[in-house]
Amino acid sequence: MEKTKKAAVLGSTGSVGTQALEALKNIDMEIALLTGGQNISLLAKQICTFRPALAAVPTKEAADRLRQMLPDIGTRILGGGSAVCEGIRECGADHIIHAISGMAGIPPALAAADTGARIAMANKEAIIAAGHLIYDRLAKSGGELIPVDSEHSAIFQCLTAADAANSHSPADPAKIRRIILTASGGPFFGKTLAELSAVTPPMALAHPTWKMGKKITIDSATLMNKGFEWIEACRLFGVQGDQVEVVIHPQSIIHSMVEYIDTSVLAQMSYPDMADCVRYALHYPQRAPFDGPSLNFAAVGTLTFHTPDEEAFPSLKIARQAWGAGGCAPAALIAADEIAVDAFLSDKISFTDIPALVGETLAVCSIYPVKTEEDIYEADRAARAAALAQIKR
């Protein structure tokens, strides 16, 4: 008999984490590890429902609080700065769903890459800032990474579909002419730079298509999220920057496309639902039945496509420059953006100041090659300090 597969959900209380757990209810996998930090009472509820052998939280205090909330159900609770990584190493999961957001996701991503498990990756920062370190470790451990972000899942699906007759591994980058990364355009699609300067945090937090955390919702509104995804596409699929094109597609039905060298284009379509991407990553290379509504083309009616306005939304250009600069520049980009988004949400800078601040920060940061994890954290610290200094001025 085949032994039951084990799954770990990192960041289980967040938006992707809760959807992943929902999907896992219908998948025959044992939950080996749950990690959280922001919402201890939800984590306690999840532990009671899923009964993992291990749970990890980033501080000893959070671990104590969690222990007090839980009845004795046999879950061992780890707490402290390295608890999440320790949990990853100990839990023996074959599938690790990485849904921790922000730079805090880098150490767990590296720890996960060492285990040889499949990583269903929803954390962008680790791919952007530490992608090559992760791939080096995956090569050593025999692990693999399947993207969970809807666009990259779509590209991955188009690539595997094209090569399905030969193998289950994605197509050779040499066969790709272009990757077409679709973007909803966010809530301010069609607005001019002047109109954007009057955007307030509540306006920016109302995203038309996807329900997500605050940081990524603002990143979607500035298109910085698409800039990040553009870098991820270059990193994940081994293509050159000029092979990845961003197209605004407000209906969010096509989640991205791949054009092959013979000019044939494959698209992946569905109603927008992150849980689909999680399920795909867990079942790949199989496709498991799912009892959701079929895409009703007649009801959708029209699919439209537009070129992004890079004057009003300069974030795409800034992301391309950061990737072009290489080394620690993508890490600095993420750090500067985190500070800028924070400053916007606390009314210290305007909406249009976000990309301006990120661009100015990158211009003053020193860019050097990333050889170790520590190089990334150093770049992160320096970019945060530089961004904060720009705000004060």
Ligand code: MG
């Ligand atoms: Mg996305």
